[in-house]
Amino acid sequence: MGLGRLLHDHTEHTDEGGTIDRPRAYEFFVTIGYLGGRRAAFTRVAAAGRPRAGDRVLDVGCGTGYLSRLLAPVVGPGGHVTGLDPSPAMVEYARRRAPGNCDYVVGGGQDLPFPDGSFDLVVSSLAVHHIPIGDRPEALRQMFRVLRPGGRLLIAEFRPPTGRLAGHLIGLLTASAMRHSPAELLGTLIPDAGFRVESQGDLPAMMYHVRAVRPHRADT
Template sequence: MGLGKLLHHHEEHADAGGTIDRPRAYEIFGSIAFLGGRRAAFTRVAAAARPRAGDRVLDVGCGTGYLSRIMAPVVMPGGHVTGLDPSPAMIAYATRHAPAHCTYLVGEGQHLPFPDGSFDLVVSSLAVHHMPAAARPEALRQMFRVLRPGGRLLLAEFRPPANPAARHLVGALSGPAMRHDPRDLLGTFIPDAGFEVEAEGNLPYLLYYVRAIRP
């Protein structure tokens, strides 16, 4: 799948949800989209999540495993990162590139295949907009369920540029993923699921984050 088709795929699934099944094309697109700053952008996302040594981390919608590979060294010694994505192709790619203390599974955010209280930290970056709109509240409830009491949640999504002309241009190139305000996308799902929002705000490279705690 070329980059043009990958962008068209983003356009097609919008609120209906969907998967991206061409990991190499996605990696190229990611490098281009962040103008060479992809690692810096995801390092900031990882820092906002505040991972700690020994943490059991779940990355929902992990894609190629890019964020989980950045977080993996931070949770050592004693920690582990599990990545989950609905695309078998993405999971296969992530597994091939996985550090020793990372594992990857095929699955959906609204059907997390883990026992209650399995994780200290759940992260999800640029993934909520890929979920079917009707499934997003349940995905947040599932994230709450698999966190231990006192566990943390970090969601990161695109935010549109403030300038209307730039917003129109970026939306035309990227499809619906960057046409929404991330606060509208996430709605009240986070507090409705039982979380207490601890912090939220903008990050570089047109990203927005919410960090929350399971009481």
């Protein structure tokens, strides 16, 4: 059994999505996989979303809460970070490590349990590929809905290596859904949901980001 099968509860058809339900094993292998560079890589992801003091942030597919814990000191005591993940095991792990301005809830990106305009920033890292392909458009529409006008969206996804050998190794070590390029995975989901894309490009540690904004009514 590959590491991808060990960590990811995916069906044989990767477009049907899945969850990660082994938080301790996930943390162990991810820490090793980043070779000591995990904090630097995810600090870059957090910075790409341009968080500000006082922001209300939603982390969709938060997993063990690693990114949300990096965002918490940036938004400060006047802000708040909410993490959401469909895996109760991951949410429980994150809750036990949550700083005072973080909370975590169980749920899916395609059915966000929050009122309209609840957040200033929505982030999602390495999570879209876990959402069933048929639910991805609704997940982006939900992210749009819960953002205030002018609020920001940051999607970071896995960027597989271009070499055949490296790609084969990645396939063995990760879920097969992570073999897709960001262009294949995201397509036009973000602008189709109503967002205006502001920037996109590569990040360290084989990641790719798209930053977008929910336009004000006058901008549409």
